[in-house]
Amino acid sequence: MTPDLPTLYEAIDQTWPAARRWTEQGWTLRDGQGGGKRVSAASQAAPDADIDVAEAAMRAMGQTPLFMLRHGDDALDEALAGRGYSIIDPVNLYVLPVDQLTDVPIPPVTAFEIWEPLAIMLDVWAQGGIGPDRINVMHRAAQKTAILSRWKEKPGGVAFAAIHDGVCMVHAVEVLEHQRGMGVGKWMMRRAAHWAQAQGATHMAVLCTKENVPANRLYQGLGFAHVGDYHYRQSPD
Template identity: 35%
Template structure:
């Protein structure tokens, strides 16, 4: 079994969670995404030994780049949000989807999904990211009883899909709904010719790590951000 590479997952990330625009500045590719968070507002080097001029305040250091890390550290960029890349075969995950209408996939979010996302800190800027993604995608709601209680977004590029924005309403957590939503993403991926489902999770989120590992996800590598330390 040949797992997707981290580079493939980064391509999937850019396709399914895109910035508003890209800008080349010196040796750097800048992502510009307003209030959409780090993933759409970071720079990545376009050469092996980049000049730091024009790199901006937030850098995504992808994989083992010891020389770049040392260079950024010396320039006052400090580590922020170390993350892990995880993948699972979509068909294996789809097999974990429970019988019955616990999850419903659609082409856009319903009102209750927007409420759940908003309560979890996923506001208009991140919803705009989902909307502008020019890739096969789906919005999936999860139910407890007859009412939507959680939601997730998933998109694909080629053979790899990636899930984002998993959120379960506070009063409905610890009922297995997060697991069902992740499995539903695997089902959607398999139905849309994406052999693999991937995700990104921060190293600090140990609860999510436990869930994903238990569901069969494999950690294939990591990355972190470096942010310019503000002057005191």
Template identity: 30%
Template sequence: MIEAVERSARLALPALTEVEVPGWVIRVSGGPTKRVNSANPTVAGARLADVRVAAERLYAEHDLPVRYRLTPLAEPDADSLLADAGLARIDESWTMTMRPVPAPIDPAVTIAAAVGSTWMEGLAGALGWSADQRNGHAALLAHVERMGVATLVDGGEPVGWGIAGFGDGRACLYDIAVAADHRGQGLGQRLVSAILAWAAAEGAGEALLQVLDANEPARRLYRGLGFVDAYPYHYRVGVAPSRSSPARGRWQRR
């Protein structure tokens, strides 16, 4: 199940660069999204030794921190091995899943087939992204082949944004955000419900999303809509190499 869901999530948001090694895929995209800038296990028992050299070399070439996204597919010792190497453990998260069912789509939510500049600016503003982060994420989304791009309008202005991408018959929800001054009004539930209804109409047999364990308001919202915990994951991350360092491909300990 985990292998299949992970594959769907990757297909729904493909990285700009993906290098496959035995049991892993190393993903590089730039921008703020960690899942497309990390090495991800693809099969059960994926051995860390099979990916470390390639991952460190590739991230050094892109002046990015080496980052591993550790799901239950990784070998049991992977986390402790990376801890011993000085990589910090961050962003305890969950993949959650549910089966969407056909339902009317909230008329306040419009769903387009592609990302526009106004939509991107709204999302970036809600998430507090810099111009570089916004532009990097826009470049990533331009490569997604099939998706529904949702905008929720309240009081005549866009206040909610979200995407459902598709992979192997599953809809992967991401970039879900509500403007800061409109939160706590049930708009997030309306937005996600509309995206799920649209995904069901498009033939999705399952929906999935990824959320921080510490984000209890979001976790509560998703549980209320029928999502259940499928499996946990977290990241181990180093620091980017100094551009002036002659030792390219090496990583500082932390």
């Protein structure tokens, strides 16, 4: 059975964890410590939650107020728009059964699972804007690995995978520009699936901004089903 949206939202939080996450007066708050929007945004935990409370909590952490808007958050979305909050990074959420990615043998020396990440992997992530603060996010996940791809005897790309409640979510997929269009992303996803299946996971999941057309095409081509969306709204000041 395909995981439902609450299961997938929790998998996002557990496989790409904030430094701290807690619920306060109807809000789920996250201390991101520089790790990006996913670990810094507030999300609504009760329908009557006061936006001012969340704004104050985020400012107290030194974070610009940022909200994650999920399925069913229409009223909050409208309220934030009325306060001048702008939409940032609409995201697609994809899922498929893990065995749909383990049916093809991976060519030798094409993709490897490695933890902890090698220096070359950190370099590839850095080239894609994934620096030390986001690497710290990876270290906080419980059941995890990293994927290194090689193509034409050179590094091709990297990815991070972690499991929660039977769902292996792949994050931080980065393919070097000169290696794109070669199937590097496909083989990394398949390697992550082989690892996930060996750990007992039943489903793979991945997040992708709607504007990243090549990546969306990759996941759709692998058979991932689009099961949900979310976006952020950020304070104008």
